[in-house]
Amino acid sequence: xxxxxxxxxxxxxxxxxEIPKKNIERKLESxxxxxxxxxxxxxxxxxxxxxxxxxxxxxxxxIFHFEDNGGxxxxxxxxxxxxxxxxxxxxxxxxxxxxxxxxxAKAWRGENxxxxxxxxxxxxxxxxxxxxxxxxxxxxxxxxxASFNTLGITNLTFHVASRAIFNEFLEKLxxxxxxxxxxxxVDKLRKIGDAEVRNxxxxxxxxxxxxxxxxxYITSSxxxxxxxxxxxxxxxxxGESENVLRMKTIYSYLKENGIDKYFVYDPSIxxxxxxxxxxxxxxxLNDAEQIxxxxxxGRYNNLASLYTKEILPGVGASIGxxxxxxxxxxxxxPLAKDNKGANVVIFYSEExxxxxxxxxxxxxxxxxxxxxxxxxxxxxKAQYEYAEKLSIPYSLQFKDDGYLVKNLKTRxxxxxxxxxxxxxxxR
Amino acid sequence: xxxxxxxxxxxxxxxxxEIPKKNIERKLESxxxxxxxxxxxxxxxxxxxxxxxxxxxxxxxxIFHFEDNGGxxxxxxxxxxxxxxxxxxxxxxxxxxxxxxxxxAKAWRGENxxxxxxxxxxxxxxxxxxxxxxxxxxxxxxxxxASFNTLGITNLTFHVASRAIFNEFLEKLxxxxxxxxxxxxVDKLRKIGDAEVRNxxxxxxxxxxxxxxxxxYITSSxxxxxxxxxxxxxxxxxGESENVLRMKTIYSYLKENGIDKYFVYDPSIxxxxxxxxxxxxxxxLNDAEQIxxxxxxGRYNNLASLYTKEILPGVGASIGxxxxxxxxxxxxxPLAKDNKGANVVIFYSEExxxxxxxxxxxxxxxxxxxxxxxxxxxxxKAQYEYAEKLSIPYSLQFKDDGYLVKNLKTRxxxxxxxxxxxxxxxR
Numbered sequence: 001x002x003x004x005x006x007x008x009x010x011x012x013x014x015x016x017x018e019i020p021k022k023n024i025e026r027k028l029e030s031x032x033x034x035x036x037x038x039x040x041x042x043x044x045x046x047x048x049x050x051x052x053x054x055x056x057x058x059x060x061x062x063i064f065h066f067e068d069n070g071g072x073x074x075x076x077x078x079x080x081x082x083x084x085x086x087x088x089x090x091x092x093x094x095x096x097x098x099x100x101x102x103x104x105a106k107a108w109r110g111e112n113x114x115x116x117x118x119x120x121x122x123x124x125x126x127x128x129x130x131x132x133x134x135x136x137x138x139x140x141x142x143x144x145x146a147s148f149n150t151l152g153i154t155n156l157t158f159h160v161a162s163r164a165i166f167n168e169f170l171e172k173l174x175x176x177x178x179x180x181x182x183x184x185x186v187d188k189l190r191k192i193g194d195a196e197v198r199n200x201x202x203x204x205x206x207x208x209x210x211x212x213x214x215x216x217y218i219t220s221s222x223x224x225x226x227x228x229x230x231x232x233x234x235x236x237x238x239g240e241s242e243n244v245l246r247m248k249t250i251y252s253y254l255k256e257n258g259i260d261k262y263f264v265y266d267p268s269i270x271x272x273x274x275x276x277x278x279x280x281x282x283x284x285l286n287d288a289e290q291i292x293x294x295x296x297x298g299r300y301n302n303l304a305s306l307y308t309k310e311i312l313p314g315v316g317a318s319i320g321x322x323x324x325x326x327x328x329x330x331x332x333x334p335l336a337k338d339n340k341g342a343n344v345v346i347f348y349s350e351e352x353x354x355x356x357x358x359x360x361x362x363x364x365x366x367x368x369x370x371x372x373x374x375x376x377x378x379x380x381k382a383q384y385e386y387a388e389k390l391s392i393p394y395s396l397q398f399k400d401d402g403y404l405v406k407n408l409k410t411r412x413x414x415x416x417x418x419x420x421x422x423x424x425x426x427r
Numbered sequence: 428x429x430x431x432x433x434x435x436x437x438x439x440x441x442x443x444x445e446i447p448k449k450n451i452e453r454k455l456e457s458x459x460x461x462x463x464x465x466x467x468x469x470x471x472x473x474x475x476x477x478x479x480x481x482x483x484x485x486x487x488x489x490i491f492h493f494e495d496n497g498g499x500x501x502x503x504x505x506x507x508x509x510x511x512x513x514x515x516x517x518x519x520x521x522x523x524x525x526x527x528x529x530x531x532a533k534a535w536r537g538e539n540x541x542x543x544x545x546x547x548x549x550x551x552x553x554x555x556x557x558x559x560x561x562x563x564x565x566x567x568x569x570x571x572x573a574s575f576n577t578l579g580i581t582n583l584t585f586h587v588a589s590r591a592i593f594n595e596f597l598e599k600l601x602x603x604x605x606x607x608x609x610x611x612x613v614d615k616l617r618k619i620g621d622a623e624v625r626n627x628x629x630x631x632x633x634x635x636x637x638x639x640x641x642x643x644y645i646t647s648s649x650x651x652x653x654x655x656x657x658x659x660x661x662x663x664x665x666g667e668s669e670n671v672l673r674m675k676t677i678y679s680y681l682k683e684n685g686i687d688k689y690f691v692y693d694p695s696i697x698x699x700x701x702x703x704x705x706x707x708x709x710x711x712l713n714d715a716e717q718i719x720x721x722x723x724x725g726r727y728n729n730l731a732s733l734y735t736k737e738i739l740p741g742v743g744a745s746i747g748x749x750x751x752x753x754x755x756x757x758x759x760x761p762l763a764k765d766n767k768g769a770n771v772v773i774f775y776s777e778e779x780x781x782x783x784x785x786x787x788x789x790x791x792x793x794x795x796x797x798x799x800x801x802x803x804x805x806x807x808k809a810q811y812e813y814a815e816k817l818s819i820p821y822s823l824q825f826k827d828d829g830y831l832v833k834n835l836k837t838r839x840x841x842x843x844x845x846x847x848x849x850x851x852x853x854r
Binding site (some may be wrong): 001002003004005006007008010011012013014015018019021022028031033034035036038039040041042043044045046047049050053061064066067068069070073074076086087089090091094095097098100101103106108110120128130131135138139142146205228252253256257304306307309312314338339341342345353354356357360361364365367369370371372373374375385386389390392 | 428429430431432433435437438439441442445446448449453456460461462463465466467468469471472473474476479488491493494495496498499501503513514518520522523524525527528534537547555557562563565566569573592599627673679683684704717728731733734735736766768769770772780781783784785787788791792794795796797798799801802805812813815816817819850
């Protein structure tokens with residue numbers, strides 16, 4: 001006998017989890033399509049050199065990689081961004097440009113599993129490639145808003161900043177050459193607090209005044225709204241710049257379309273990764289901030305440069321579906337619990353098999369989600385347990401020449417003459 | 428620069444392929460749910476021993492397998508059936524039984540790529556576990572019919588047979604001990620013809636009469652309809668049996684529900700794999716038979732026995748989505764070509780940016796799939812090429828105080844006063 005276990009850090013998804021997950025994916029896909037975004041897919045396996053962006057050297061330990069039977073060094077994708085960059089380099093001449101794509105799919109990382117972190121996880125990415133403008137940036141922000149709105153999540157805050165403006169600030173402080181280390185330090189503000197971040201900044205810059213100025217910059221939104229913060233930042237970098245102007249335009253779009261109240265300008269948002277070149281953002285649920293950002297991204301103007309000379313500026317965001325689902329569970333969202341199977345289940349006896357098959361066929365042909373409980377000899381208790389496990393709201397039994405339909409929650413019963421009557425009740 | 432290539436046998440899916448694929452998946456999921464089937468998911472990676480059903484020995488060369496960073500022998504799933512058996516062994520006590528699940532997901536095999544065969548492919552499986560009855564068998568057959576019907580495919584034939592009845596026949600011929608080899612030989616009939624199969628059977632049985640009898644059995648449907656064939660088979664095995672009775676009941680369900688004309692009893696269908704124990708079936712498109720079966724399966728009464736002592740009889744089928752999509756393409760089905768993006772695309776100038784953003788926001792809020800062509804300085808030619816690549820049917824431009832809506836196929840234009848008017852035309 002083989003032990004039927006799954007690997008550490010991996011999970012099965014039972015219907016009680018898979019149904020809500022699918023519902024969420026469908027709602028998101030429908031919003032993406034309303035915004036004119038189209039789906040793509042890429043292989044789960046790629047050349048290791050393509051995914052890691054280098055020919056050899058020490059392989060990232062977190063990646064699942066191996067040699068295939070043909071001796072090729074291959075790896076499983078660890079996000080959807082790198083394969084997308086490779087995809088763009090290969091196909092940009094066939095694609096409509098600007099190209100708006102979404103991609104909902106799994107990725108894998110061998111990191112040590114912790115609460116809410118798995119080695120197999122679902123990413124949901126949406127990007128616009130081929131244009132660098134405030135309108136494109138706003139398309140992504142408004143799509144982020146619409147995505148959560150469609151899931152019934154409106155008690156949330158989008159934290160926006162600009163990597164480009166921050167770089168201008170670092171240039172003014174003469175520490176531009178240390179920007180990557182500084183960005184990584186600033187990225188930790190939410191986790192370790194400003195005193196600790198100041199210590200790291202001091203280590204990096206060896207200058208108290210510079211460290212203080214950076215701390216003052218990244219905490220400059222305190223007590224201020226979006227546009228006030230942008231104006232304060234503007235004065236800190238020494239006056240208007242193209243990047244500040246871009247941010248003001250984006251803000252005007254947020255305001256004109258009535259969604260500005262969901263957005264704050266938060267100069268501490270930098271997104272640790274170094275490929276961002278413009279706007280960056282993270283998203284926090286007001287009632288579950290501790291879960292971390294549920295949707296993050298930004299503008300990157302050189303993403304595909306590893307694979308092509310073509311300049312393909314892009315802006316996009318990524319929703320971590322597993323984390324979002326965990327958050328919805330924590331918030332007791334009905335969305336996380338909607339695991340309804342069929343609308344009605346037919347209970348029948350041995351003698352009623354023909355009738356049951358025919359009734360199921362008829363109801364389904366008319367579009368009613370209908371289950372048959374396929375064990376005709378079972379007691380009522382087993383029948384009801386079955387219906388409850390599948391959250392089926394109605395049962396149907398045969399009585400005289402009609403149908404006895406029972407609401408399994410209220411226990412209310414109705415005698416119905418024909419199939420259309422059954423559909424009317426159970427729909 | 429890194430070459431942006433994909434691995435041999437793998438493919439990117441561009442929107443022109445991914446949109447129809449998603450449409451097909453959604454239609455299938457909707458049918459599955461109408462039949463009361465619920466979704467599950469399992470990990471892409473499993474212990475090699477779990478997937479290959481043995482602790483060690485020579486690994487199947489077609490499987491992608493490797494040692495992970497923790498020294499575990501792991502493999503990528505090569506179908507959805509084996510993981511489902513493992514899933515059942517692990518979770519059967521939490522599941523509603525009988526359990527009806529569907530699973531649409533990728534699987535991987537390292538076989539040599541040929542036309543229409545890839546190393547990464549999508550399977551679409553649906554099964555009922557926990558019951559062994561004609562009603563359960565019919566649920567799967569009628570779901571197969573409904574699946575293709577919902578895709579607009581009605582010019583097809585389901586070829587049904589019974590592995591159990593065939594085994595009775597082999598017992599009668601005293602060659603039951605060679606049944607696996609015989610089944611494999613019979614499975615080749617469609618490919619190599621009856622003369623060639625007879626030679627192989629002769630090799631196996633060393634007896635001309637036995638070989639002839641088997642050939643006569645597997646070709647016994649010639650000129651006969653479903654029930655006539657079953658009756659002929661019945662006489663060949665020497666009278667009624669439970670298995671024949673089961674098949675007659677299934678046929679009566681097909682007939683009573685008016686779908687018998689899509690089914691033939693074809694005694695040559697055996698499904699080479701040895702885990703089937705009852706009904707088996709394959710599905711051929713009448714206009715594209717050469718493509719092979721697009722949906723196959725059958726009853727297996729010991730599937731999870733490698734992992735558990737629990738007896739879990741099952742019946743199910745599997746649609747090969749890549750093969751189906753290839754067939755739909757070959758048949759010029761509109762389903763394979765439906766790669767429509769948004770309903771309308773907004774073309775605007777630099778000066779109209781504000782208006783464009785606001786109009787897009789308004790149309791999307793009301794549910795109309797709306798794209799903005801984000802390069803406001805481009806010529807009309809570039810605009811139309813963009814819309815054409817995305818099969819967007821309408822364009823919108825600003826004129827005076829209203830909207831100029833153009834049908835991009837007929838070139839017909841309309842001046843519209845308000846957003847609701849735009850929605851009415853473009854919906």
